[in-house]
Amino acid sequence: MPQFSDCPRQRFFRIRTFLPECLGSNSYNVHLRKNLATYRERTLFSKTMNDTIGILGLGLIGSAIAARLNAADYKVIGFDPAVPKMQGVSSACNPTEVFTRSEFVILCLPDGNDVRAVINEVQSIIHERHLIINTTTTGDADRPHAQMIEATIGGSSALLRDGAAPLFLGGDKAQISCAQPILDILSSRSFHLGDFGAGAKFKLIHNMAIGLNRAVAAETLCFAEALGFDLNQSLDILLQSPASSTAMAAKGQRMIEAEYQPPQARLAQHLKDVRLILAAAEETSTKVPLTQLHEELLSRAESRGFGNADNAAIIEAYREDKPCLD
DSSP, X not given: OOOOOSOHXXXXXXXXXXXXXXXXXXXXXXXXXXXXXXXXXXXXXXXXXXXXXEEEOOSHHHHHHHHHHHHTTOEEEEEOTTOSOBTTBEEOSSHHHHHHHOSEEEEOOSSHHHHHHHHHXXXXXXXXXOEEEEOOOOSOOSOSOTTEEEEEESSOHHHHHTTOSOEEEEXXXXXXXHHHHHHHHHOSOEXXXXXXXXXXHHHHHHHHHHHHHHHHHHHHHHHHHXXXXXXXXXXXXXXXXXXXXXXXXXXXXXXXXXXXXXXXXXXXXXXXXXXXXXXXXXXXXXXXXXXXXXXXXXXXXXXXXXXXXXXXXXXXXXXXXXXXXX
């Protein structure tokens, strides 16, 4: 028999999750009614609010999160001025409406400035009943609000959509415990790394490794082509050798075919993270010469029009100067 947390919000989600499979057990029904009664006594929230998850930012990450929540039968209300309508998402007029209609709000915003702007806008209506899950990678370790935890994402929107992208968590242990049922819907793997800010820092470590592996794959394929080898054959052989990497497997064919749309993760977004890595390295006096070269390659590709393309387009930094046609 599953045990329920003392967190009222987690009780609701756990009870909701196990309810369909437990209706046939009389002994479990007694336990379930007891937990439901306890929940009603302790929580300030209505079932409607608990059943609705808010999302601010419905781009690649936000849309993937919405899809996973929809698949788990949760209602989603979202706001993104660039995405006025999305299947499975009730459109809000502004961030205030999202916070008014949901207690769990997930932030999927471009950068820390956007996060701070949103929090400033809704500051007066955030209460203890709210729990904000920030997926945005920032270079700021200061928590924008006491009701916020972070859950940065290790991987692309495609991995997240499949539930295969690990989550790097930072924040108060009790708040993360309350959020865990939602986090479990988003990914089968999550790692609590410490106080708020630790999740974003580890995301930079993760992105350093995966980004450099993508750059290595791009340079390797260009070198193979320069030596006269067929790129498809070269990629096939490399993937069966110790030279293989997850990045090569995910992006190699896209690099060969120059297929960067639709993007799984945009090159410009990774460039933003690389610049955060360089800032953190400077602050800690850490030598990162490969990342400095990586930033130059990404900047070159972006300057040629590949900023909104998939990050596989880093290979375009090695190719002849031709503008992006997408």
